[in-house]
Amino acid sequence: MTERVESRLTGPVRVVGAGLLGTSIGLGLRQRGIDVILADASPTNLSIAIDYGAGRAADPADEPQLIVVAVPPDVTAQVVAGELAAFPGAIVTDVASVKLAPLEALREAGADLSRYIGSHPLAGRERGGPLAGRADLFIGRPWVVAGHDAISYRRANAIDDLILDLGAILVEMTPEEHDQAVALVSHVPQVVSTLMAQRLGGGAAAALNLAGGGLRDVTRIAASDPELWVQILGANAEPVRGILEAFRDDLDRFIEALDDPAAPGARRKLAEEMARGNAGVAQLPGKHGQDRRFTSIVVMVNDTPGQIARLLNEIAEVGVNLEDLRLEHSPGAPIGLAEIAVLPEAAARLTDELAARGWRIAG
């Protein structure tokens, strides 16, 4: 797993900001043997990320090929401008989750836009900071490149190479298209989750004790960092407001349908509302919550000690690498289910081999 693979970038790559994204970019590039230079305003963050293997400290002689700015949205334009000025030979990108505001700020500041192109990896984790960094954070995830006319195709190539080296999927959009898209799939869901969570503030403890998985799912991201979200929402206010207004129209209609549920046609209206929700969620690509990089095999295991260990031993014997394992175990039931995630190309062989060894494959 630690062998070096070919890279498109030649490096060195300078990463400014050693948080979750910056550290993950460093780890991913280091794995491909690329020289990564790390910088962070916090010496603590920087030394953690370096110890973690995400790159090395800067040297005055550094001449980076590419600079990735991975700092909060509010300071992105300023840091990008500083990097463009400090490294006149480098191409600069950023990974902020809004794309129009930094570009406009750089244009107004008279920055050299012929060497800047913004980008945005749609990847993250619940935890932040350098220690949450993962070399595989971007694999299979979309990474938007937000083009503009002032940069040449040839120079923008370095950003494409970065994205492909990190295993992400390159998506081209204008900054406007990007900001409208993330307003819908990221910023408005955040606001909706926050507003739902706000309602809980008035709830009696007895009521909140009845909370189940549905409420927890809907309000999970309401725990997000306010400081970061003020920056994001502030920089993308117009698209977010537009979608929230349409949401409010839908909400008005729903409230009206609840006005007299016994009235003729009221039930049909409610059914249509629910069905429109079904149709909307069905439009999301891929299956919910499933990691599309891997294929799952479900094996039935008896509830006797050592069964799981035996299963894993035999998977190792077959020579298949286990990517993930989840055990579903119903106390009292004589049968448990082990859900094994493997690379898609190994799934058929593993299924056959396990079946031949007497394991019951459930799905």
Add this chain to the structure above:
Amino acid sequence: MTERVESRLTGPVRVVGAGLLGTSIGLGLRQRGIDVILADASPTNLSIAIDYGAGRAADPADEPQLIVVAVPPDVTAQVVAGELAAFPGAIVTDVASVKLAPLEALREAGADLSRYIGSHPLAGRERGGPLAGRADLFIGRPWVVAGHDAISYRRANAIDDLILDLGAILVEMTPEEHDQAVALVSHVPQVVSTLMAQRLGGGAAAALNLAGGGLRDVTRIAASDPELWVQILGANAEPVRGILEAFRDDLDRFIEALDDPAAPGARRKLAEEMARGNAGVAQLPGKHGQDRRFTSIVVMVNDTPGQIARLLNEIAEVGVNLEDLRLEHSPGAPIGLAEIAVLPEAAARLTDELAARGWRIAG
């Protein structure tokens, strides 16, 4: 695990409706050795649930101690009335997710309320139907008993016994309190998720391809069955509407805060909105997504074949029962994390034993 434990109920218990809840109740009671009689309008559902071990078919000579009606909300009152009439010696409960409407319908129909008391287990799964049934579905979950004056304490006791036999946590509420509570923690989150998902209907495919875990979490329950939800929302329209109206007021305020994010005080307002969401979600009991029945131990494992199997072998040697296992594995990283769930009383000993065997415990 399959030994019979003492039960409070003497049985037989008649379960009407062999869906997820009815089948799970049957499986749980059978595990305690109680005679369970199953009935369902669908002969297919019924035979699946019987084959699955959730109970036996009805016999004309049956004299059930307790009847549990587990049918959709719209027909709950009617089925309860029928059971009260057909079995004059039995106490009857239902498990519908609204409690005032069935009670009022029974009162209007002149049913014998001295033998009926409604209840509602806050338990469910994404999948429905008898084959999704689990004996442990209710363990540690709240189960509301919605009292009323027409039933005596002694008779209501049978419902308490049912709840305790199934390992659930008995919560007493009036039907009004219950309906208000589930409007907040279940019905309004459903509507909010549905409305968010509706917005996706207008989204371009390019935008939806950027969807991440946050949007998926918020819209997961938007895939719920419209027919069931029309019944639930129709039967609990007033409390749901009241909370949705308060939500709309919050939404108006949020939209206003986005009107001019550069205006003095606008950023502070947005930060307060986000912080109120933080505070609301923090009020939910327990840690998000964590199963509170178990304690987690995180063990660092080298990414070499057989390491997980060796770990599990040693856990078995120590004599601790593994309740759940989750593997976090970053391709390319030399270290993986195995998160082991065990009963709380076994956690300290297992940690010590594994540490003594040279395993690195991460948390």
